[in-house]
Amino acid sequence: MKNFKIVMIEKESQLQRCLAVRREVFVEEQQVPEELEVDSYDRMDSTAGHVLVEASDGDAAAGRFTPYQDGAAKMQRVAVRSAYRGQGLGRVLMDGLEDAARSAGYKRAVLDSQCHAEGFYHSLGYRTLPGEPFYDAGILHVRMEKEL
Numbered sequence: 001m002k003n004f005k006i007v008m009i010e011k012e013s014q015l016q017r018c019l020a021v022r023r024e025v026f027v028e029e030q031q032v033p034e035e036l037e038v039d040s041y042d043r044m045d046s047t048a049g050h051v052l053v054e055a056s057d058g059d060a061a062a063g064r065f066t067p068y069q070d071g072a073a074k075m076q077r078v079a080v081r082s083a084y085r086g087q088g089l090g091r092v093l094m095d096g097l098e099d100a101a102r103s104a105g106y107k108r109a110v111l112d113s114q115c116h117a118e119g120f121y122h123s124l125g126y127r128t129l130p131g132e133p134f135y136d137a138g139i140l141h142v143r144m145e146k147e148l
Contacts, residue, residue, distance in 0.1 A: 003055070003056055004053050004054065004055055004060065004089065004092050005053070005054045006051060006052075006053055006092065006093075006095075006096035006099075007051065007052040007053070007054055008049070008050075008051060008096075008100055009044075009049075009050035009051065009052060011044075012044055014050075014052060015042070015043075015044060015050055017052055017059050017062070018050050018051075018052050018059075018062035018063075018064070019038065019042060019062075020059065021052070021059050021060075021061060021062040021079050021081055022037060022038075022062055022077050022079045023037065023038075024079075024081060025079035025080070025081060025082075026077070026079060026137075029082065030137075030139065031138075032137045032138075032139075033137070036137045037077070037137075041064060041066050041076075042064075046066075047066065047067050048064045048065065048066045049064060049065050049073075049097075049100045049101065049104055050062070050063075050064045051063055051064070051093065051096040051097050051100055053089060053092055053093050053096065055084060058081075059081070060080065060081055060083075060084040060089055061078075061079060061080040061081065061084060061089050061090070061092070061093040062077070062079050062093070063075065063076065063077055063078040063079065063093050063094070063096075063097050064076050064077050064097075065097055065100065065101045065104075065106070065109070068110050070108070071106065071107065071108070072106060072107075072108040072109060072110045072145070073101035073104070073106035073108070073109050073110070073148070074109075074110050074111065074112075075094070075097055075098075075101075075109050075110070075111040076111070076112075078090070078093060078094065078097070078111070080093065090120060091123075091124065094124055097109075098146075098148055101148060102148050106148055107147065107148055108145060108146070108147055108148055109126075109145065109146050109148055110143065110144070110145045111126065111143070111144050111145075112134075112136055112141040112142070112143055112144075113126075113141060113142055113143075113144050114139050114140070114141055115133055115140045115141065115142060118142055118144070121144050124146070125146050126144040126145060126146040127144060127145060127146070128142050128143070128144050129142075129143045129144060129145060131143060
């Protein structure tokens with residue numbers, strides 16, 4: 001496994017690097033309209049927390065969490081660039097997001113998983129909440145949660 005570094009975003013230049021990773025994965029690869037991908041949480045003055053995973057040869061993954069109901073953090077925009085998949089990077093990114101959310105005082109995490117990734121999140125300790133799968137940006141999802 002390559003050497004990866006988790007970066008908690010503190011500067012605009014780092015946030016722009018996160019957005020570039022997400023744009024590649026969601027907009028270019030998955031054809032999510034950019035106006036659905038980038039929103040008001042993607043600013044340094046928002047209440048969101050952003051995490052970037054750096055590899056020795058470039059930015060590999062990015063994600064964010066936002067405030068959610070009942071004091072939970074909602075994990076969102078979890079993206080691993082295609083060149084870095086299959087190396088355990090999704091787990092590295094989620095560990096970084098969960099650590100950052102814990103540090104921000106959150107006790108529980110919620111996420112909307114694309115259905116094909118549900119097993120991955122189960123392996124991280126998330127449980128699927130009751131309810132039918134639903135579409136978000138034209139992609140089928142399920143809601144999941146985990147105590148932090």
